[in-house]
Amino acid sequence: MTPTENRIYLASRSPRRRDLLKQIGVNFGTLLLREAVPRVADMDEASLPDEAPPDYAQRIAQGKAEIGRARLAERRLPDLPVLAADTIVVLGGRIFGKPENSEHAKEMLRALSGETHQVFTAVAMSAQNGMRVSLSRSSVRFRNISEQEICNYLAYGESQDKAGAYAIQGMAAVFIAEISGSYSGVMGLPLFETAQMLEESGIKIFHRPCNNS
Numbered sequence: 701m702t703p704t705e706n707r708i709y710l711a712s713r714s715p716r717r718r719d720l721l722k723q724i725g726v727n728f729g730t731l732l733l734r735e736a737v738p739r740v741a742d743m744d745e746a747s748l749p750d751e752a753p754p755d756y757a758q759r760i761a762q763g764k765a766e767i768g769r770a771r772l773a774e775r776r777l778p779d780l781p782v783l784a785a786d787t788i789v790v791l792g793g794r795i796f797g798k799p800e801n802s803e804h805a806k807e808m809l810r811a812l813s814g815e816t817h818q819v820f821t822a823v824a825m826s827a828q829n830g831m832r833v834s835l836s837r838s839s840v841r842f843r844n845i846s847e848q849e850i851c852n853y854l855a856y857g858e859s860q861d862k863a864g865a866y867a868i869q870g871m872a873a874v875f876i877a878e879i880s881g882s883y884s885g886v887m888g889l890p891l892f893e894t895a896q897m898l899e900e901s902g903i904k905i906f907h908r909p910c911n912n913s
């Protein structure tokens with residue numbers, strides 16, 4: 701099997717990543733990994749000693765892509781490239797992963813209130829010809845958020861399963877005063893970097909014929 705088939709696998713449970721990949725017309729199948737990659741569970745847990753947050757995100761994304769590719773053989777699936785990603789929110793050197801519960805989500809949102817944080821999304825692709833990894837960096841400025849607003853926001857259930865306990869694509873948009881970087885990257889899959897990676901591997905993004913003769 702070669703990448704010229706223009707098909708890949710996305711190793712992800714995230715519906716956002718599936719939607720984003722669909723947005724750019726990629727032909728893909730979804731691969732659900734049975735076990736989670738070891739990861740930072742909450743904002744008090746550090747990454748590996750001396751590991752910078754962007755390195756951490758890249759390591760985890762590569763781990764997901766690698767595990768995904770190993771699953772292909774086990775499941776007798778075609779050996780197509782496997783794409784995976786990892787998103788982390790970083791404030792003052794602290795990594796905010798997904799909240800464990802609503803109290804944890806509250807703590808994260810309180811910390812993000814009135815501050816500018818970074819969002820790193822690493823995207824990795826494991827294929828026959830090796831591993832590629834790319835990093836998207838964004839800065840996101842939150843306006844001040846009151847305790848009442850945090851409480852109201854949590855009632856929407858949007859915090860669950862989101863790094864930093866918020867979703868830019870949801871109600872949290874009203875808290876975001878400014879973003880620089882990549883909207884799709886903050887949402888979980890940076891489409892510019894992803895498209896570049898796919899094209900470098902010979903996977904075409906634009907496959908509709910056009911008449912510019």
Ligand SMILES: Cc1cn([C@H]2C[C@H](O)[C@@H](COP(=O)(O)OP(=O)(O)OP(=O)(O)O)O2)c(=O)[nH]c1=O
Nearest residue numbers: 712713714786787862863866867868886887888
């Ligand atoms: C900051 C932010 C994160 N997120 C999501 C994207 C990711 O799904 C999630 C971060 O968790 P991840 O651990 O990166 O991914 P995941 O466990 O959801 O999915 P996968 O199976 O691919 O490992 O947070 C948003 O949807 N919107 C946002 O604004």
